[in-house]
Structures are given as C-alpha cells and as structure tokens.
Amino acid sequence: MALNHLGEKIKRIRLERGMTLKILAEKTGFSISFLSQLERGKSSATLESLKKISIAFGVNPSYLFEEERVGEDQSFIFEQRMDAHQIYYKDLGAMVSPRDFAPLYVVLKPGQIEGNLITHKGQEFLYVIEGILTVRLEDNIYELNPTESIMLDSTRPHYWYNYTNQEVRLLCVSSEVKGE
Known part of the structure; x- marks a missing residue:
C-alpha cells in the first residue's frame, strides 16, 4: 500500500x-x-x-490497511501491507462484518523498537509464530518465543517490540474497538 x-x-x-x-x-x-x-x-x-x-x-x-472490496465474494483473505513503515498486517477475518474480534497476522521487522505504551478498549491475545516478541505490560516485560502466547486487558498500558535482528511473526486476536 x-x-x-x-x-x-x-x-x-x-x-x-x-x-x-x-x-x-x-x-x-x-x-x-x-x-x-x-x-x-x-x-x-x-x-x-x-x-x-x-x-x-x-x-x-x-x-486502515484494508482495500475497498469489489464484488460480492468476500470469502477470501485480503492482504494489507505498508512497507514504507516496516509494518505488515494480514487481516484474517476481513470476510466477516460486523465482527466482535479481529484476527491479524502481524510481522514486525527487525529492530522495530519505537513506540510508547498505549491503552484502548478491549483485549488482545498474542501468539508468537516465529522470532522473539517483547511485550511490555505496564512495568512488566515479557519475552515470548515461538508457540508462546499472552492475553492482556488492553485498557492497561502496553506495547510490543522486536528487539532482535530477525522478523517476528505473530497472530494477534483483538476485540473490536467500538466507537464511542
């Protein structure tokens, strides 16, 4: 994109x-x-x-990455990517709308360490497929290896990072944020 x-x-x-x-x-x-x-x-x-x-x-x-859908067949997976910012998302649930949660395939490029703790409504479940994901939840730091996971309350300050020189591939399932 x-x-x-x-x-x-x-x-x-x-x-x-x-x-x-x-x-x-x-x-x-x-x-x-x-x-x-x-x-x-x-x-x-x-x-x-x-x-x-x-x-x-x-x-x-x-x-923000979804392409406009054309036609009636929405039974396939849409890919979203933005290489200019070293962010890669694949929305695994784009064929269902509205939805209560969003399964995302995410790739964090090596050294993606910028970002401050954030909060938002909902919950996040993170499952590491490849690499080592560093998750900060308030003052606690968690390093997740492949096949390890964490579930967190997104109203608590959190962020995820890649401090390694290899890509981190993960599944993020988050509850949909409802407008206020």
Whole structure:
C-alpha cells in the first residue's frame, strides 16, 4: 500500500466521522501539523501512531490497511501491507462484518523498537509464530518465543517490540474497538 493511499484513507475516515484535524489531534495527542502531513503523504507513521489513530476512529488498526472490496465474494483473505513503515498486517477475518474480534497476522521487522505504551478498549491475545516478541505490560516485560502466547486487558498500558535482528511473526486476536 502506498504511503499516499494510507493518508487518503485516514482523511476519508476522519471526514466520514465528522472530525476536524483539531479533534483528531486532541484524541490522539499528535499535532495538527503531523496529522495533516500524514494525510498528504508527506510524513510517515509508526505502529504506535497508527494504533492511536485507529483507536480515535473506533476501528481496528488493520482497517486502515484494508482495500475497498469489489464484488460480492468476500470469502477470501485480503492482504494489507505498508512497507514504507516496516509494518505488515494480514487481516484474517476481513470476510466477516460486523465482527466482535479481529484476527491479524502481524510481522514486525527487525529492530522495530519505537513506540510508547498505549491503552484502548478491549483485549488482545498474542501468539508468537516465529522470532522473539517483547511485550511490555505496564512495568512488566515479557519475552515470548515461538508457540508462546499472552492475553492482556488492553485498557492497561502496553506495547510490543522486536528487539532482535530477525522478523517476528505473530497472530494477534483483538476485540473490536467500538466507537464511542
């Protein structure tokens, strides 16, 4: 997915929800300037910024990567990726809408260590397929190896990182964030 496509999608969702850049800035903690540049494709996003924006919109982060669906057959899996930001999502549940939870296949590139703790409504279940995933939950640090998992209350401050020089592949099942 092109950087500009992501920015256009963020702007479209923001306008659909009747939000100004100022309102989105207040909900995310980002500056109006940053959000404007992101929408115009002049700035890049981190996993953290995409999560905060999706929370402000009341959608799962994978929604920002979804391509518009054409036709009636939605029984196949859609892939979403954004190489410019070293984030890869594959929404494994895109064929069902509305839904109560979102199963995502996520790849964290080596050294993906940026991001501050976040909170949002719901729960997350993380299952490591490959690599070593570092999960911070408040003041606790967990290192998960392949076939290990953790389930957490997303209202508690948390974030996940890849401190290694290899990709981390994981399954993230999160409850859908409902709009307020």
